[in-house]
Structures are given as structure tokens and as C-alpha cells.
Amino acid sequence: MKIQSTMTGNKENFLAIHNNRINLFVCGPTVYDDSHIGHARTYIAFDVVARYLKYKGFSVFYLQNITDVDDKIIQRAAETNTSPRSLARKFEQRYLEDMQALGVTNVNYYARASEHIPEIIDQIVRLIELGFAYETETGVYFDESRFEDFGKLSHQSAEDLEKHRIEPDPSKRNPGDFSLWKKRQDGEQVTWDSPWGKGRPGWHIEDTAITETYFGAQYDIHGGAMDLIFPHHEAEIAQMEATSGKKPLVRYWMHTGFLNVMGEKMSKSLGNFTTIRDMLQRCDADSFRFFVLSSHYRSPIDFSLEAIEQSCSGLERIRQLVKIIDAQLETPGDSLESDEIDANVIEARAKFIEHMDNDFNTTYALRTVFELVRDVNRRINEKTISRRALNDVKELLREFGEILGVSFSVTEKGPTGTAEDQTGNLIELFIEIRQKLREKKDWQLADEIRNRLNELNVVLEDEKAGKGKYSIKKSCGVSK
RNA sequence: GCCAAGGUGGCGGAGCGGCUACGCAAAUGCCUGCAGAGCAUUACCACUCCGGUUCGAAUCCGGACCUUGGCUCCA
Structure with a gap:
């Protein structure tokens, strides 16, 4: 088996670290809003990866994090007058429902960031002790200049990374340093005690704390979408490889391509944002999965209802x-x-x-x-x-x-060709009557019955002999 | 500016040195009372452009052009 690795850019022969056991980690959602169909694409892709690895006889531990501590959650909670915690729980629940509806059913464990604070703090403490991190008045930062491999996944050099669009926090040593721990700001509710006072974790540290907890310092496959390569996955590599001294953190980095709409990335500001829930109102999950799987997981795909219709056919x-x-x-x-x-x-x-x-x-x-x-x-x-x-x-x-x-x-x-209930019995009755008309060669009336049933989404398929079959029209479809 | 992914027939979308990808839609034929489904055949046989390598290039090399994304919010 071969897997394309983002790290090397080549297809690599797959070899699991522990014989038959595969540890798979995929970055989960930040639960501040409903997930969109771009997320769905990624999670369907890795769901199939997990399914196939199991089919091959591997024992797969598929772990996903739930980011329930985050700036956006705090902001959204403030806007909607709820607590960050209840907001996060609500959208976590909706996320899990969405995944269920999409048939994404192979994640073994969803690990909440908020439930791994001790592990996060422990990792940061070790990073400071080892000289890879330092404390400032705003928080604790990873010192990118101390980790010489920084940039290896995204194929960028230290000089490339000098460029930045957002003004870095002035207390940082290098513009590329990223936050491990954010010290509490005025009025923040969601905080934990730490050696650096009250605060909360940075964005990247939760994932390495979680994967270290369940997998150890090294594991087999890490997945996510392309946009996470930098800085997120780069930061994970830095944190964990610096902490453990073991390389590589991950043997196979897999990244999915984007789901675009009219050639553009889905985003709220462009108004081309479709949630999984909205999409499933218009088309069925199987058609969407089929559409997603029609392309390779790394290729960008362009979403449209027309494309889903083709997949459905x-x-x-x-x-x-x-x-x-x-x-x-x-x-x-x-x-x-x-x-x-x-x-x-x-x-x-x-x-x-x-x-x-x-x-x-x-x-x-x-x-x-x-x-x-x-x-x-x-x-x-x-x-x-x-x-x-x-x-x-x-x-x-x-x-x-x-x-x-x-x-x-x-x-x-469900009901296709067998009478399961009263409706089925009624359909059968029509078909029997129609069959008698056919025997009498009353084609006009027989055809009318067939057409009328068709309008009611019941498709008759005549056969040479016998009364033929019927099925409920289109087991999949799109409504516009 | 740097990094990455792309540009393929009416549409979706693979392939990445030679053989029809495949699917959807269409046309014709077979089958059928008719229709649907299915099968067969077809579509002046497509690969952004310009050079080059090669017996042979969508596929390799060089150079343009265009699209999208990442560059500390992102699946």
C-alpha cells in the first residue's frame, strides 16, 4: 500500500509502526458554528481511509480532537449571549449529528481540548525546560529559531517565514513564534490555572497533547485539509519533536484538497457557504459521498448541485x-x-x-x-x-x-419492490389491475396508470411476463 | 514576494511517455405493445500557450499565461 506524503511529496510505501495497529489522527472542528460541506469533504475522505485500513485487516485507532477552547468560541458566545462552554457543547453535538448523517462513523474517540489541560500544561512545561519555549507578559511562546526543522512540512525556509501579514505580538522573540499558552485577558471566563497564572492554551498545543496522550510521541498517519499544513501542522511537528526528541512525529502526512464553489474557496464573506445541514436538505448523503469520492482526496473539487446530480445518476x-x-x-x-x-x-x-x-x-x-x-x-x-x-x-x-x-x-x-405497509399494498393493487389491462391489451389505460404512478414517484418497470417490478423513484436526488 | 495545488472532450473527472479511463448528458440501433432499465455503436476522437528532448508527450525538460489556496482565523 502506498500513501502520498505531504512531507516528501512522494508516494511512500506504507508501514505501520506497531505491526497491525494504526494510529490515525485527523484535526477535528472548532465548535463555534455548524460545519460546512468543505469540512464534510475532508471527514468523508478520512472516513474512507479508516474504512479501507480496517478492510485491509488493520486495527485502526482513529482519534479526532474537538477544539472547544478558542478565540472564536469566546467571541461567538459573547455575541449570542451564551457561555463559551454551552456554545461549544451545542455545536459539538450538531457536528456529531452531521457526521452521523454523512455516514462518517469510524472515529473511535473524540478528545476535547478542554479535557486535556493538564497534558497541555505538562507539554508546555517540558518545552520551557528544554529551552524551546519562553514566557512573556502575554503568554508562553514556542521559539521557532530553536527548532531547526521548522518549515519542513510546508517546504519553507526560515527566511520565507519572515514575511507575515498580521503584525506579530511585540513581546515575541521571532515573528514566527507561536502561542502555547495565552494569559488571561480582562474579563475572560474560560481559564485554567497554570504555572504562568490563569489562562488558556494556544491553538496548536492541544493536538500534540492529545496525540501524545493516546498515541505517544510518534504515530502513523495525521490527516487534515491543505490549509492546515501551515502553520498548524508545522507547529505540531515543532512542539512534539522538540518535546520528545523523536523524529518524525508522524510517518504519513495526508492532506485533502479544498472543496470550492465556482472555483473559489468556500467562505462566509463570499456568501458561498453551505452547511452540511443545508446541503442534506437538498440532496442525500450517499450522492454527496459519491461525488466526493469521484475525485481523488487531494484534488480540489468544485461543488454544485449539477455535479451532485451527475453523481446521483x-x-x-x-x-x-x-x-x-x-x-x-x-x-x-x-x-x-x-x-x-x-x-x-x-x-x-x-x-x-x-x-x-x-x-x-x-x-x-x-x-x-x-x-x-x-x-x-x-x-x-x-x-x-x-x-x-x-x-x-x-x-x-x-x-x-x-x-x-x-x-x-x-x-x-426501505420500500423498493416489496409491499411493506398499506401504501405498498395499494401500489401492488394498482399494479395488479394494470396487469389485467395489459393482458387485455388496453395499452392506453395501462400507460396512464404507469404515468400517474410515476408522477407519484413510483416507477414501474415492466417485464415480458409477470407484473414486473416497481420502485420508489430515485433513491438519491437533488432538489433545487 | 515566498510556498503549494491546478489548467484535459458538451459536463464532472482520472491518467502523468506509446494502448477507448470511467461516469453524466446526447444520437442511432437491439430489446420492449409502448416507456423505463439494460446492452451495442457513435460523436470530424479532448488535454492553456510557445519552444525542446524522444521513433513517439496530455504525460519529461525549459519558458510564458491564467486560476485557486497558504504565508500565524481556517477542514
């Missing part, structure tokens, strides 16, 4: 095959008998794995799925596929769907 095509297979399996004698494992199945699984092994190339993995769908459809038409193979294909699609976190089988998701 593609997803429908795969689901259609599952329906066709179910219908085939219900009609005995329509396919060959064989005990052999079908070559198509073997090949598709091998290719899927090969592509996922290549830096989680979901684009190509999906191509493999589509190729399988095409081949199987053709062989069903030609009647050259065995029942065993049909069963195996169905199982394989379920397996692929599980890795990608997308359901390829709509039968798992």
Missing part, C-alpha cells in the same frame, strides 16, 4: 444492477448453474484493492465498480452468468459499498 446505475440481480435470482432457470467463483468477481475485487492501495484512489476504485456493472449487465442480457456469480457480485457490491460508506443496494434502505 451514476449511483443509480449501480443500484439498478442490484435490483436486476435480485429479479434474476427470483426467477429460477434464467441463469446458469456453476460452483466456480466467477472471473469477473475475482478481477473486480483485485482491481478495487489495487486502486485503493494506490493512495486511496477512489476515482479508480469507482471506475472498477462501473466496469463490473457494465460487464455483469451485459452477461445478464446474454444469459452467460451463473446464479453463483450473481450472488457473488451482489455481495461484492455490498463489500465495496461498505468500504466507501455508500450503499449500493437500495433494498437496504
Whole structure:
């Protein structure tokens, strides 16, 4: 398995530190507002990484932080007249709900910054003792000039980092020094006691305190979006490698590309900001996941409802095959008998794995799925596929769907083709009546019933013999 | 200014030295009572521009141009 590393810029062969165990850390949200679909892109990408690593047989500990101590939280709380703590809890809860709705279900533990203050303080104390940090009247800072590797992840030299857009705090030794501990300012409510008086942690230190607590000084994979490379991840490297003296902090740095809208980064000031909740009002989670996974995780993607619609249509095509297979399996004698494992199945699984092994190339993995769908459809038409193979294909699609976190089988998701309730019974009744009309060759009325049902989102699919199938229209979709 | 990611067919989006990516949309045919779904075929066969290397370049090298992002708030 190969993973592209931001550090080296190359695809590296993957080797876990502890045999079968993988420690994966991904930067979580600052919970001061609802998460947007850009966050969703990143978390879906790493959800699939975790799913695939598990599929490969690794034991994955996927850790994510929740930043619940932060300037923005304090500011927003003041604006909305709530306490920073209750604001943070509220948006943390909404974040977790959003992730659930998106099928992002593989994080093992969410670690709150506020619950790791002793570990944070401990790390800062060690940094001061080792001479990598110093105290001023405003706080404690990391001395960037003492850490010679500073800039190695973002490929910037010390001179490059001299430039700055925001005026640095004058008490700092170097403009690039970053805050480890912020001393309490007037009226601040959220503070903790520390050797430097009351205050709160800086932005970067929580992550290394958390990862050190659960993983130790070194771990396998650290993920996040591109914008975190500098300064955040650079700071993490500096803090932890300086503290422990062990290098590297992380073996594989993985960074996701942005989700853009009309070619621009999503931001509130541009008015192109869509929250996950708003998006899920308009389209289903599977279509969005499918859209995200259609591109490689590192590529920038451009969000539009049209693009989601295209993904939805593609997803429908795969689901259609599952329906066709179910219908085939219900009609005995329509396919060959064989005990052999079908070559198509073997090949598709091998290719899927090969592509996922290549830096989680979901684009190509999906191509493999589509190729399988095409081949199987053709062989069903030609009647050259065995029942065993049909069963195996169905199982394989379920397996692929599980890795990608997308359901390829709509039968798992509710009423499609089976009468489950009174509505289903009524639909069945219409279909039976219509079938009688068809037998009498009353095509006009039969077609009218089909059209009217279609308007009610019930799609009839006639077959040569029998009453045919029906399904609820479009298991995925977009409303504008 | 520095660093990074990009510019590919009607659209989305891979590939990164030679073989149709794939998907969506479209056209035609097969199938069907018709439709849908499916299959097959097609689309004067696309790669920002200019040089170069090569038997051969979207893919490598050089040089332009353009877009987006990061440079201490950012997924």
C-alpha cells in the first residue's frame, strides 16, 4: 500500500509502526458554528481511509480532537449571549449529528481540548525546560529559531517565514513564534490555572497533547485539509519533536484538497457557504459521498448541485444492477448453474484493492465498480452468468459499498419492490389491475396508470411476463 | 514576494511517455405493445500557450499565461 506524503511529496510505501495497529489522527472542528460541506469533504475522505485500513485487516485507532477552547468560541458566545462552554457543547453535538448523517462513523474517540489541560500544561512545561519555549507578559511562546526543522512540512525556509501579514505580538522573540499558552485577558471566563497564572492554551498545543496522550510521541498517519499544513501542522511537528526528541512525529502526512464553489474557496464573506445541514436538505448523503469520492482526496473539487446530480445518476446505475440481480435470482432457470467463483468477481475485487492501495484512489476504485456493472449487465442480457456469480457480485457490491460508506443496494434502505405497509399494498393493487389491462391489451389505460404512478414517484418497470417490478423513484436526488 | 495545488472532450473527472479511463448528458440501433432499465455503436476522437528532448508527450525538460489556496482565523 502506498500513501502520498505531504512531507516528501512522494508516494511512500506504507508501514505501520506497531505491526497491525494504526494510529490515525485527523484535526477535528472548532465548535463555534455548524460545519460546512468543505469540512464534510475532508471527514468523508478520512472516513474512507479508516474504512479501507480496517478492510485491509488493520486495527485502526482513529482519534479526532474537538477544539472547544478558542478565540472564536469566546467571541461567538459573547455575541449570542451564551457561555463559551454551552456554545461549544451545542455545536459539538450538531457536528456529531452531521457526521452521523454523512455516514462518517469510524472515529473511535473524540478528545476535547478542554479535557486535556493538564497534558497541555505538562507539554508546555517540558518545552520551557528544554529551552524551546519562553514566557512573556502575554503568554508562553514556542521559539521557532530553536527548532531547526521548522518549515519542513510546508517546504519553507526560515527566511520565507519572515514575511507575515498580521503584525506579530511585540513581546515575541521571532515573528514566527507561536502561542502555547495565552494569559488571561480582562474579563475572560474560560481559564485554567497554570504555572504562568490563569489562562488558556494556544491553538496548536492541544493536538500534540492529545496525540501524545493516546498515541505517544510518534504515530502513523495525521490527516487534515491543505490549509492546515501551515502553520498548524508545522507547529505540531515543532512542539512534539522538540518535546520528545523523536523524529518524525508522524510517518504519513495526508492532506485533502479544498472543496470550492465556482472555483473559489468556500467562505462566509463570499456568501458561498453551505452547511452540511443545508446541503442534506437538498440532496442525500450517499450522492454527496459519491461525488466526493469521484475525485481523488487531494484534488480540489468544485461543488454544485449539477455535479451532485451527475453523481446521483451514476449511483443509480449501480443500484439498478442490484435490483436486476435480485429479479434474476427470483426467477429460477434464467441463469446458469456453476460452483466456480466467477472471473469477473475475482478481477473486480483485485482491481478495487489495487486502486485503493494506490493512495486511496477512489476515482479508480469507482471506475472498477462501473466496469463490473457494465460487464455483469451485459452477461445478464446474454444469459452467460451463473446464479453463483450473481450472488457473488451482489455481495461484492455490498463489500465495496461498505468500504466507501455508500450503499449500493437500495433494498437496504426501505420500500423498493416489496409491499411493506398499506401504501405498498395499494401500489401492488394498482399494479395488479394494470396487469389485467395489459393482458387485455388496453395499452392506453395501462400507460396512464404507469404515468400517474410515476408522477407519484413510483416507477414501474415492466417485464415480458409477470407484473414486473416497481420502485420508489430515485433513491438519491437533488432538489433545487 | 515566498510556498503549494491546478489548467484535459458538451459536463464532472482520472491518467502523468506509446494502448477507448470511467461516469453524466446526447444520437442511432437491439430489446420492449409502448416507456423505463439494460446492452451495442457513435460523436470530424479532448488535454492553456510557445519552444525542446524522444521513433513517439496530455504525460519529461525549459519558458510564458491564467486560476485557486497558504504565508500565524481556517477542514
